[in-house]
Amino acid sequence: MFNRTNEIKVLRDPIHGYIHVEYQVIWDCINSREFQRLHRIHQLGGDFQVYHTAEHSRFAHSLGVYEIVRRMTSEIPSICESIDEFERIQVLCAALLHDLGHGPFSHFFEKITHRNHEEITVDLIMDPNTEVHKCLIKAHQDLPLKVAMIIEHRHEKEVLNQIISSQLDADRMDYLLRDAYETGTSYGTFDLERILRTIRVKDEKLCIKESGMHSVEDYIMARYHMYWQVYLHPDAKSYEILIELFFKRYKEIDEIIDVFEIFREGHIITNEEFILMDECRMFYGFQQALFSKDAILRDFATRILDRHLFGWIEDPSIEEEKTVLDRIENKEYYFFKTRSSSKAYLPYQEKDDKQTIWILTQKNELKPLSQCSEIVKALLKMKAQTKMRIYFSK
Incomplete structure (x- = not known):
């Protein structure tokens, strides 16, 4: 048995209403210096310079992911039946701590340090000198390692990995809804309640009842639009x-x-x-x-x-690029070219079992989403697009 708080702690949240904390180890991790640091890390990198209300933090998002997982492991019978209390604690802690290793300005930090945020997260969890490690090991001596294994997608119980990282995971579900709300856009909205009501576990796979398929279609399109309209602005x-x-x-x-x-x-x-x-x-x-x-x-x-941004031109002609280059003296610093491929942001792919969303049919059979949804079948035929932009001093 794991120690519980004297009473259920609740934190107000604009997406989920309340974040509920019942286990002491979760409360202790929230109050650790490593987790509190996430207050000072924007969730959306440079997007807060575009969407002026997007001032939300990795702290808020991490709590949101935790809350979705808390609900999944307490409200969905087939998940509750497939895990014990210790495994539930493991996945709750992984949900809360999954972004611990994010540096300033989101993925920019990874680029200049050449370190992945998941790698740093695991280092912090496994470092005996960190407060978060001490919180975890106080609850159970094996807890730091088990949490790290989920974050690295290598836990022996596959469903725990899927809850945190898959095509339909708690991380994506929270950040789409939260980022849409905080940016004031409607691109990322979908029916979270319907998805949670129709999630099941069969053959150690997270799946969706056939009756929830349309909510998943909305979720997939929300993700696609958020990438092109917000994340890649x-x-x-x-x-x-x-x-x-x-x-x-x-x-x-x-x-x-x-x-x-x-x-x-x-x-x-x-x-x-x-x-x-x-x-x-x-x-x-x-x-x-x-x-x-x-x-x-x-x-x-x-x-x-002071937000003096570079200007930009998308897919410039040879003449447009030459005109820009001719007026810039220091091209090394004041001319920048990028190429963005939509391959990584296609709305949905089914390359292997781990990248597939499974539908539980009325005949109790598992089928890939593309075999059940005409919309998704069409999306799989989408070809990757490449957009080239030039950035330059105005």
Whole structure:
């Protein structure tokens, strides 16, 4: 038996109404310094510079994922019957802590440190010096390892991996609804309640009753539209490019800004350094760079702080690109070309069993979603598109 809180703790949430906490280990993890740090990490990277209300954090999203998993493991009979209490605790902790390793400005941090956020998350969970590790091991000596295994998608009970990471997982369901709400868009809305009511487990696979298929179709289209309309917004990319170019310049000049020294080539960032690195610290560094002797570094710091974004042209003609290049003196820093493929963001793919959403038919048989849905069958025929953009100083 795992210790429970004296009473069920509730946290108000705009997406789920309330977040319910009944286990002490969950409450302890929420109050750990590593989890509290997520208050200071935006959920959407550079999108808060495009959608002015998108100020929500990884903290809120992580609580939302936890709440969906809490409901899945308490309200869906076939899930409840397939796991014991210890396994439930494992997947609840994995849901809560799955984004612990995200750095400032979302995936930008991964790009300049060459480390995946899941790898950092596992390091923090397994490090005996972190508060979150101490919270987990206090509840059960094997809990840190089991949680790490779920995050790495290698837990021996496959359904636990699927709840956290699959085509229809709690992570995606929360971030689509939350990001749509916080950006003020309607692209990401779908019927979460209907999906939760129709989720089942059969043959160790998460699946959806045939009666819930239309809700899943809406979910798939919501994901597709959110990627192209929000997550891949060209102005958000422009902001991230400014940060990328700032650090390119910083690494090339002989100037020291203390908070940015951990980004020097060859420096291995420790867990303690990572925990201290949040967006507040990054903005402090950018403010220090306003007084740099280097004009280019100073300019990029100003652009980042005052939102002086690069202009952009999508799929430019040869003449358009030449016109832009002819008027830019420093092309190394003030001209940037990107190529985005929709291959990674196709609404749905069925390359293998793990990437398939399974439908439980009225005959109690499992079938791939594409065999039951004409809409999804058509979506699978979509071809990947590539969009090229040039970014440049205005």
